Amino acid sequence: MKDSKTHSDALLTVNNLSTYFHTRKGMVKAVDGASYSVNKGEFVCLTGESGSGKTVSALAVLGLIDASPGIIEGDIVFENKNLLDELQNYCTVRTNGNAVNIVKDVPGWRKKHRSNIAGIRGKRIGMIFQDPVSSLNPFFTVADHIGESARLRYGKLNHKHKRGIAVEWLKKVRISSPEEVADSYPFQLSGGMAQRAMIAVALAAEPQLLIADEPTTALDATVQLEILQLLKSLQNEMNLSILFITHDISIGSNFADAIAVMYAGRVVESGPAAAVFQHDNNHPYTDGLLHAALKITTAADDKKFIKGSPPDSVHLPSGCKFHPRCELKSELKDGGERCEREEPHDIKITDNHYNRCWKYEPGH
Ligand SMILES: Nc1ncnc2c1ncn2[C@@H]1O[C@H](COP(=O)(O)OP(=O)(O)OP(=O)(O)O)[C@@H](O)[C@H]1O
Numbered sequence: 359m360k361d362s363k364t365h366s367d368a369l370l371t372v373n374n375l376s377t378y379f380h381t382r383k384g385m386v387k388a389v390d391g392a393s394y395s396v397n398k399g400e401f402v403c404l405t406g407e408s409g410s411g412k413t414v415s416a417l418a419v420l421g422l423i424d425a426s427p428g429i430i431e432g433d434i435v436f437e438n439k440n441l442l443d444e445l446q447n448y449c450t451v452r453t454n455g456n457a458v459n460i461v462k463d464v465p466g467w468r469k470k471h472r473s474n475i476a477g478i479r480g481k482r483i484g485m486i487f488q489d490p491v492s493s494l495n496p497f498f499t500v501a502d503h504i505g506e507s508a509r510l511r512y513g514k515l516n517h518k519h520k521r522g523i524a525v526e527w528l529k530k531v532r533i534s535s536p537e538e539v540a541d542s543y544p545f546q547l548s549g550g551m552a553q554r555a556m557i558a559v560a561l562a563a564e565p566q567l568l569i570a571d572e573p574t575t576a577l578d579a580t581v582q583l584e585i586l587q588l589l590k591s592l593q594n595e596m597n598l599s600i601l602f603i604t605h606d607i608s609i610g611s612n613f614a615d616a617i618a619v620m621y622a623g624r625v626v627e628s629g630p631a632a633a634v635f636q637h638d639n640n641h642p643y644t645d646g647l648l649h650a651a652l653k654i655t656t657a658a659d660d661k662k663f664i665k666g667s668p669p670d671s672v673h674l675p676s677g678c679k680f681h682p683r684c685e686l687k688s689e690l691k692d693g694g695e696r697c698e699r700e701e702p703h704d705i706k707i708t709d710n711h712y713n714r715c716w717k718y719e720p721g722h
């Protein structure tokens with residue numbers, strides 16, 4: 359995944375993205391130097407505990423975060439176009455000890471940002487969220503929603519044409535009575551059906567990338583599995599790229615081609631799913647997630663369960679952000695002294711598999 363920066367197959371590359379919110383408590387570092395990428399036709403699972411910055415990083419990709427009050431920095435490259443291009447000119451950050459002063463031209467930032475994302479959100483990058491019913495307008499039928507999305511791709515369409523496209527898409531998302539559902543309003547649909555309809559709405563614009571943020575969390579287990587299987591088959595049929603956001607890393611084991619694990623606003627491990635789930639060379643944080651989710655447990659592994667809670671995103675710890683919860687740091691030669699002092703960089707394990715952990719630095 360990481361190497362896709364230079365890879366011709368890279369569709370989306372998020373590089374060193376920071377998204378800070380200026381709040382009364384101080385600067386919330388929701389995303390703090392995150393890097394990940396999605397190649398063409400790839401299903402990438404972005405995972406990590408609640409509050410690790412998954413949603414905020416996706417919203418930044420979708421251009422749904424305003425720089426006011428806050429900061430968005432780094433690169434979001436979609437099909438070779440940097441969506442954050444020139445935005446730094448409008449938002450200057452000066453570091454003064456721990457304080458960050460912001461000098462901004464907010465209207466200028468918004469105008470530039472709108473022009474950068476124009477023609478991309480909804481058209482080339484589609485999205486689905488956790489609660490499909492509230493993402494749909496209660497006054498419009500399913501066919502109206504799908505028709506509007508198709509219009510982004512095909513321009514003006516008459517009612518009959520829009521409805522025809524809607525029925526076709528409802529068939530593609532395996533809805534059993536597509537004609538009936540096309541004429542339904544959102545409140546008439548079950549949760550699973552509404553999520554299928556939402557997928558049809560997102561895909562009717564024929565985007566290259568679908569961002570799915572916890573799309574199955576609100577659904578019961580069997581429907582969850584059906585939606586995942588549907589996304590997986592659409593990925594193959596349409597050569598669609600999917601960025602699937604979930605706090606449940608186990609979803610990645612069956613569906614993902616690649617995994618990115620976020621902790622405290624950064625990606626601490628990324629790599630092909632097969633390498634991450636091999637469970638040999640993981641970041642201690644990923645190790646903990648895998649032990650908890652896949653219940654790989656023996657008495658000797660007890661220390662691999664993650665204790666404590668994620669750090670406060672205003673007051674992040676020094677060094678490795680995971681070190682206060684890391685049980686393995688004491689096994690390093692220096693007893694974890696460097697982990698407390700210095701933030702690890704991405705260390706290459708094998709092709710495309712990276713870990714941000716001093717444990718993997720040669721000599722440790
Ligand atoms: N608009 C905002 N203003 C201030 N802080 C915010 C804002 N949006 C998000 N945050 C904070 O940013 C951090 C990251 O939030 P985010 O929603 O990205 O987490 P997440 O990984 O998606 O978690 P979850 O699994 O619960 O959805 C959290 O600490 C959150 O409280």
Ligand SMILES: [Mg+2]
Nearest residue numbers: 412413414571
């Ligand atoms: Mg979230």
